[in-house]
Every structure is written in C-alpha cells, then in structure tokens.
Amino acid sequence: MIYVLDLFGVIVFAITGSLAAGKKHMDLFGVIVVALATALGGGTLRDLVLGVHPVFWIADPTYIYVGSGAALLTFVLARFINRLDKVLQIADAFGLAVFTVIGTQKAMGLGVPPVISVIMGVMTGVAGGMIRDLLTGEIPLILRAEIYATASLCGASAFVGLSPFHSSMHFNIYASVLVILGLRLAAIRWNLSLPVFPLKD
Amino acid sequence: MIYVLDLFGVIVFAITGSLAAGKKHMDLFGVIVVALATALGGGTLRDLVLGVHPVFWIADPTYIYVGSGAALLTFVLARFINRLDKVLQIADAFGLAVFTVIGTQKAMGLGVPPVISVIMGVMTGVAGGMIRDLLTGEIPLILRAEIYATASLCGASAFVGLSPFHSSMHFNIYASVLVILGLRLAAIRWNLSLPVFPLKD
Amino acid sequence: MIYVLDLFGVIVFAITGSLAAGKKHMDLFGVIVVALATALGGGTLRDLVLGVHPVFWIADPTYIYVGSGAALLTFVLARFINRLDKVLQIADAFGLAVFTVIGTQKAMGLGVPPVISVIMGVMTGVAGGMIRDLLTGEIPLILRAEIYATASLCGASAFVGLSPFHSSMHFNIYASVLVILGLRLAAIRWNLSLPVFPLKD
Numbered sequence: 001m002i003y004v005l006d007l008f009g010v011i012v013f014a015i016t017g018s019l020a021a022g023k024k025h026m027d028l029f030g031v032i033v034v035a036l037a038t039a040l041g042g043g044t045l046r047d048l049v050l051g052v053h054p055v056f057w058i059a060d061p062t063y064i065y066v067g068s069g070a071a072l073l074t075f076v077l078a079r080f081i082n083r084l085d086k087v088l089q090i091a092d093a094f095g096l097a098v099f100t101v102i103g104t105q106k107a108m109g110l111g112v113p114p115v116i117s118v119i120m121g122v123m124t125g126v127a128g129g130m131i132r133d134l135l136t137g138e139i140p141l142i143l144r145a146e147i148y149a150t151a152s153l154c155g156a157s158a159f160v161g162l163s164p165f166h167s168s169m170h171f172n173i174y175a176s177v178l179v180i181l182g183l184r185l186a187a188i189r190w191n192l193s194l195p196v197f198p199l200k201d
Numbered sequence: 202m203i204y205v206l207d208l209f210g211v212i213v214f215a216i217t218g219s220l221a222a223g224k225k226h227m228d229l230f231g232v233i234v235v236a237l238a239t240a241l242g243g244g245t246l247r248d249l250v251l252g253v254h255p256v257f258w259i260a261d262p263t264y265i266y267v268g269s270g271a272a273l274l275t276f277v278l279a280r281f282i283n284r285l286d287k288v289l290q291i292a293d294a295f296g297l298a299v300f301t302v303i304g305t306q307k308a309m310g311l312g313v314p315p316v317i318s319v320i321m322g323v324m325t326g327v328a329g330g331m332i333r334d335l336l337t338g339e340i341p342l343i344l345r346a347e348i349y350a351t352a353s354l355c356g357a358s359a360f361v362g363l364s365p366f367h368s369s370m371h372f373n374i375y376a377s378v379l380v381i382l383g384l385r386l387a388a389i390r391w392n393l394s395l396p397v398f399p400l401k402d
Numbered sequence: 403m404i405y406v407l408d409l410f411g412v413i414v415f416a417i418t419g420s421l422a423a424g425k426k427h428m429d430l431f432g433v434i435v436v437a438l439a440t441a442l443g444g445g446t447l448r449d450l451v452l453g454v455h456p457v458f459w460i461a462d463p464t465y466i467y468v469g470s471g472a473a474l475l476t477f478v479l480a481r482f483i484n485r486l487d488k489v490l491q492i493a494d495a496f497g498l499a500v501f502t503v504i505g506t507q508k509a510m511g512l513g514v515p516p517v518i519s520v521i522m523g524v525m526t527g528v529a530g531g532m533i534r535d536l537l538t539g540e541i542p543l544i545l546r547a548e549i550y551a552t553a554s555l556c557g558a559s560a561f562v563g564l565s566p567f568h569s570s571m572h573f574n575i576y577a578s579v580l581v582i583l584g585l586r587l588a589a590i591r592w593n594l595s596l597p598v599f600p601l602k603d
Contacts, residue, residue, distance in 0.1 A: 024545045027596035029552040033528065033544065036521075044451060049245065051254035053453035054514075061517050112255075115262050119237075126234065130336065135532065137541045139338045142234065143225045150230040193228055250446060252455035313456075316463050320438075327435065331537065340539045343435065344426045351431040395429035 001170060002102060005177075007066050009098035012091040013039040013128050014067040018074035019081075019088050020136045028075055034135050035071035036064065039095075042128035046103050046120050050110060089188055092129060092141065096152055097180035100125030101173055104156045114160045121156030122149065125180075146193035147183055155180035202371060203303060206378075208267050210299035213292040214240040214329050215268040219275035220282075220289050221337045229276055235336050236272035237265065240296075243329035247304050247321050251311060290389055293330060293342065297353055298381035301326030302374055305357045315361045322357030323350065326381075347394035348384055356381035403572060404504060407579075409468050411500035414493040415441040415530050416469040420476035421490050422538045430477055436537050437473035438466065441497075444530035448505050448522050452512060491590055494531060494543065498554055499582035502527030503575055506558045516562045523558030524551065527582075548595035549585055557582035 017038030021031040040057050047055045057063040081087060103124025107117040126142055126149060133140040142148050159176035186192055218239030222232040241258050248256045258264040282288060304325025308318040327343055327350060334341040343349050360377035387393055419440030423433040442459050449457045459465040483489060505526025509519040528544055528551060535542040544550050561578035588594055 021545070024541075026545055027549065027552055029555050029596070030544055030550060033524065033551045048249055048450055049256050049259070051256075055451050055453075058451070058514060058518050061515055064517055064521065112259060113262055115265055116259050119265065122234065134335055134536055135542055136545065139225075140336055142231055143222070143227055143337065147228065148231060149234040150228055153230050249450055250457050250460070252457075313460060314463055316466055317460050320466065323435065335536055340426075341537055343432055344423070344428055344538065348429065349432060350435045351429055354431050395431070 002105070002173065005098050005173070006102050007063070009095050009102065010039045010063055010067050011070040013042075013095040013099070013132075014070035015074050016088050016092050016095065016129070017132045018071045019078060020132050020138065022075065022078055024136050028072075031075055032068050032071045034132060035074070036067050037135060038128045038132035039063075039067040039070075040128070041131040042099055042124040042126070043103065045127045046106065046124045049123070050107060050112070050120065052106075052110070090185070093151075093181060093184040093188065096125045096129070096148070096184060097155060097177045099128065100152045100155050100180055101159055101176045104159045104176070105169075105173065108160065108163065117160055118153065118156040121159065122152045125152040125156075146191060147187035151180045151183035151187070154183060203306070203374065206299050206374070207303050208264070210296050210303065211240045211264055211268050212271040214243075214296040214300070214333075215271035216275050217289050217293050217296065217330070218333045219272045220279060221333050221339065223276065223279055225337050229273075232276055233269050233272045235333060236275070237268050238336060239329045239333035240268040240271075241265075241329070242332040243300055243325040243327070244304065246328045247307065247325045250324070251308060251313070251321065253311070291386070294352075294382060294385040294389065296329070297326045297349070297385060298356060298378045300329065301353045301356050301381055302360055302377045305360045305377070306370075306374065309361065309364065318361055319354065319357040322360070323353045326353040326357075347392060348388035351395060352381045352384035352388070355384060404507070404575065407500050407575070408504050409465070411497050411504065412441045412465055412469050413472040415444075415497040415501070415534075416472035417476050418490050418494050418497065418531070419534045420473045421480060422534050422540065424477065424480055426538050430474075433477050434470050434473045436534060437476070438469050439537060440530045440534035441469040441472075442466075442530070443533040444501050444526040444528070445505065447529045448508065448526045451525070452509060452514070452522065454508075454512070492587070495553075495583055495586040495590065498527045498531070498550070498586060499557060499579045501530065502554045502557050502582055503561055503578045506561045506578070507571075507575065510562065510565065519562055520555065520558040523561065524554045527554040527558075548593060549589035552596055553582045553585035553589070556585060 014035040017035035018031050021034035026034065040063060044055055044057070047053070100121045104117050104121030107120035112120070130140050130142060155176045158179045159172055162172040162175060215236040218236035219232050222235035227235065241264060245256055245258070248254075301322045305318050305322030308321035313321070331341050331343060356377045359380045360373055363373040363376060416437040419437035420433050422440075423436035428436065442465060446457055446459070449455075502523045506519050506523030509522035514522070532542050532544060557578045560581045561574055564574040564577060
C-alpha cells in the first residue's frame with residue numbers, strides 16, 4: 001500500500017517536473033531528466049542524509065520506469081491540457097503530501113529521534129519541487145506559495161504524533177496525507193496564508 | 202568551546218536565512234526551512250562528502266533546536282531591524298569564518314590530506330550561503346561579494362598551516378576565524394576586491 | 403587512458419566554470435570555487451548516490467590540482483579569447499561526452515543494473531554544468547540547449563549496449579564519446595533540436 005502511494009507520488013511529481021520543463025520548451029529527454037530529478041530528488045537527499053544504501057531507486061529501478069513513463073505520457077498528452085498552472089499546483093500538493101508522509105515513516109523506521117523524522121519528512125516532501133524550480137529557473141514554489149512548508153510540517157508532525165496511538169499504519173498514513181492535502185488545497189483555493197515577515201526592504 | 206562556536210555559526214547563518222526568506226515574504230515555517238537549510242547545509246554537504254555518518258545534526262539535534270529558535274526569534278524581532286542588508290552581510294561574514302574553520306578542523310581530524318581539509322573548510326563555509334541564495338532566488342553572495350571565497354580560503358589555509366606549530370587548538374581556531382573575519386569585514390567596509398576577470402562579454 | 407580522459411574532462415569543465423564565473427566578474431578564488439564545483443560536482447554526486455567512499459577527488463587529489471590549475475590558467479589567459487560563448491559551448495560538449503561515458507563505466511564496474519548505469523552516466527555528465535549555471539545565476543544549459551540530455555543519454559546507452567560485444571574497453575569508450583560529441587556539436591552547428599513540448603503557456 002505504501003509502495004503504491006510512493007509510486008503515485010513519483011507520478012505526480014514527474015508530471016509537475018515535465019510540465020515545468022515543457023513550459024521552457026525542453027526536448028523529450030531534457031523533460032525526462034527534470035521529471036526524474038523532481039520525482040526522485042527529495043527521496044535521494046533523504047537516503048543520502050540518513051546514510052541508507054543503496055538509494056531507493058537503485059534498489060528498485062521500478063521508480064525510474066514509472067517516473068520516465070509518466071514524463072513521456074505528459075510530454076505526449078500535455079497539448080490537451082488547459083489551465084496548466086492549476087494542474088501543476090494541485091499535482092504538486094499531492095506529491096508534497098505523499099512524499100512528506102513516506103519520508104517521515106521511512107525515517108521513523110530507522111529509529112531516529114522524532115524531530116529528525118519530521119525534518120526528513122519535510123525534506124523528502126519539499127526538496128524535489130525545489131530542485132525542479134531551480135533547474136527550470138523559477139522562483140521556488142516554497143517561496144511563492146501560501147502554507148507550503150507549513151502544510152508539510154503539520155502532516156509530518158501528525159504522523160509522528162499519531163504513531164504511538166494507532167497500531168494501524170494505514171490509518172496514520174492516510175490521516176497525515178489528508179492533513180497536508182487539506183491545508184495545501186485550502187490555501188490554494190482561498191489564498192490562505194500565515195502571517196508573513198513584516199520586513200522593510 | 203568549538204561546540205559553542207559551531208552553534209554560534211548556526212545562529213548567525215539561521216538569521217541570514219530567515220532575513221533572506223523574510224524579504225521574499227515567506228510564512229513562518231517556510232522561513233524555518235530556509236534558515237535550517239542555510240545553517241546546516243554546508244556541514245551536511247561536508248559530512249556527506251567525507252562519508253561521516255550519522256550527519257552532525259542527526260547525531261545531535263541541538264543544532265536543529267538552536268537553528269529553529271534563531272529563525273523564530275528573527276521572525277519575531279525582524280520588524281525592529283533597520284538597514285537589513287548591512288546586518289545580513291555582517292552576520293554572513295561571521296558564519297563564513299566560523300564554519301570554514303570548524304569544517305577544516307573536522308576534516309583534519311579524519312586524517313585527510315591538507316588540501317582536502319582546506320577544500321572541506323571552504324565548502325562548509327560557503328555552501329550554506331549558496332543554498333540560501335539559490336532558494337531565495339538571489340544571485341549567490343559568492344558572486345556579488347568582494348573577497349568572499351578568498352577570505353574563506355585564506356582562513357582554512359591558515360588553520361592548516363598553523364596546526365604543526367601550535368599544540369593549542371584554541372589559538373589556531375581563533376586566529377583563523379580572525380583572518381577570515383578581518384579580510385571579509387575589511388572588504389565590506391572599504392569595497393576591497395582582488396583583480397577580476399578582464400573579460401569581454 | 404580512462405584516467406587521462408577523465409582529467410581532460412576536469413580541465414574542460416573547469417574552463418567552462420572559470421569563464422562563466424569570469425563573466426560575472428568574480429575574483430580569482432571565487433573563480434576557482436565555481437570551476438571546481440563544475441568540474442567535480444557531477445562525479446561527486448555520482449559517488450554519493452552510488453555510496454562510493456572516499457569520493458574520487460578525496461582518494462586522488464590530482465583532480466583538485468588539475469582543476470585549480472586549469473581555472474588559474476583560464477583566469478590569466480581569458481583576456482585573449484574572443485567569441486567566448488562559442489568556446490564555452492564547445493568545451494562544455496567535450497566535458498559532457500567524457501563525463502557521461504566515464505560515469506556510465508564506473509557504475510557498470512559496480513555491477514548495478516544497466517538502467518542505473520545509464521542514469522549515473524547522464525547524472526555525471528549533466529550535473530556539473532547545472533551546478534555551474536545555478537551558481538552563476540544562468541538559466542541551465544540543459545534548458546537552453548538543443549539535444550543536450552539527449553546526446554548524453556544516447557552516449558550512455560551506446561556504452562551499455564556495446565559492452566557485451568567488445569572486449570576492448572577503449573573502443574567502447576571512444577565510440578560512445580564520439581556519439582555524444584557528434585550529436586552535440588551537430589546540434590550546436592546546425593541548431594538541431596528534437597520536437598519540443600507544444601505547450602500553451
């Protein structure tokens with residue numbers, strides 16, 4: 001189940017990477033490079049920092065096939081999509097939710113302290129999108145978006161907080177994914193935001 | 202002593218990260234993400250490249266609490282700060298000095314060749330600020346600033362050069378930190394610079 | 403022979419890094435930092451992801467001396483170069499070709515699946531240039547350039563595809579390098595490109 005959710009996260013982030021690269025008029029293989037960096041970047045960073053070897057997509061190349069396939073399909077089908085920015089934002093919210101929770105869960109499984117698990121979750125969730133934005137010359141979504149890191153942090157904390165109370169991993173995962181998705185989609189829908197820095201430039 | 206200096210470096214870099222994120226009007230948790238990436242990024246890269254596991258802030262989460270706390274305080278207090286760019290530049294000079302010397306010293310303790318120790322020091326010193334600048338969509342300070350990598354390189358080389366002559370680690374550390382701080386602050390104060398590339402664009 | 407080719411790749415990527423940093427009017431040591439990040443970044447990422455320790459330039463600091471020397475020479479001689487962008491593009495094509503093939507070969511030597519070897523090759527080839535472009539505030543060449551990731555992917559695939567048929571490593575390496583160089587230089591010369599995303603912005 002977690003595996004399916006993880007592959008789903010790979011698919012949505014690969015789609016956002018493909019669309020971002022496509023907006024810059026890259027060719028097919030350039031699109032695949034950006035899609036894979038987006039979809040696998042966060043988890044790779046997590047595995048490197050946690051010292052997990054081999055990295056998840058070397059242990060199981062399915063991730064690469066699924067990510068490349070999603071990029072290829074997006075490349076072919078993107079001409080039929082309207083309102084691209086909206087689709088990109090919503091797909092990104094799904095990827096953020098799924099990767100945050102899976103990253104948190106993977107770190108907890110290694111027995112690191114709760115605060116490290118939360119950070120690994122947020123890192124897994126936000127790093128792929130940051131890499132995508134850097135590679136495509138965009139201002140990182142984490143900067144532009146309302147309640148982005150906040151949503152990730154709440155979901156990761158919810159997962160860590162729920163873990164002593166529910167033996168059912170499934171419930172904890174779904175609940176935490178829903179926390180992030182709910183916060184992020186609500187923020188997109190109603191332009192919600194936390195108080196921001198009241199700085200004089 | 203080194204530990205205190207290291208935490209001081211975390212605090213100043215977390216402040217520069219917070220201020221840079223705040224100038225882009227990020228919300229509180231976005232600010233914390235950028236602050237931690239700035240404060241812990243250089244040392245994380247150093248530990249990954251040197252193959253040190255667990256990474257320093259997983260081994261000792263104090264770094265995370267201190268970095269997050271500094272970000273939080275900056276978020277609250279920043280409205281009272283004027284002349285933000287000046288503060289940011291000076292805090293950055295302190296962080297550059299402290300992290301360069303601690304990175305050099307940590308690498309030497311692992312017995313790598315002197316040239317590698319110097320490079321690890323420069324990497325620890327400059328990478329955090331580069332990550333901050335990339336994440337906030339700014340031109341990296343290393344490019345904008347006079348005598349930036351140069352100051353870091355001189356301090357790292359001074360530390361390596363001093364090590365056979367003084368058994369007192371404290372003296373070597375303070376002297377090397379002062380070399381970097383002196384060079385960098387003098388460059389900021391008097392707009393000093395080394396000869397640059399005489400390129401025709 | 404592979405070692406010489408590898409150092410040659412370091413030299414050309416160090417040159418591209420120096421020129422890119424020089425165009426931004428960095429000082430000498432800033433230029434060396436960007437040159438080394440460009441020349442050693444791709445291979446470092448490959449070694450980290452594959453879990454190879456120590457990283458290649460820690461095991462053999464020759465890479466650092468060669469990269470720094472090339473940056474220094476470029477710094478001194480760059481004033482005599484005209485048509486900088488052309489030189490940069492062609493040097494970059496050589497670096498892309500050499501690093502892709504050596505990265506693929508190194509990964510194959512570790513016994514990972516063919517698809518992983520291809521990805522490691524592409525990562526080794528394109529990451530250094532991406533790091534250079536990010537550090538110097540440019541739009542990544544992989545986005546601006548025609549047939550860039552495509553050339554790298556074709557060469558890495560050619561190397562993996564040839565390996566069962568030729569016991570002569572030399573032949574396979576030269577042939578794959580030529581595939582990439584040929585594709586990339588032809589694309590530069592005649593502005594060739596693959597079909598791109600037909601997106602409505």
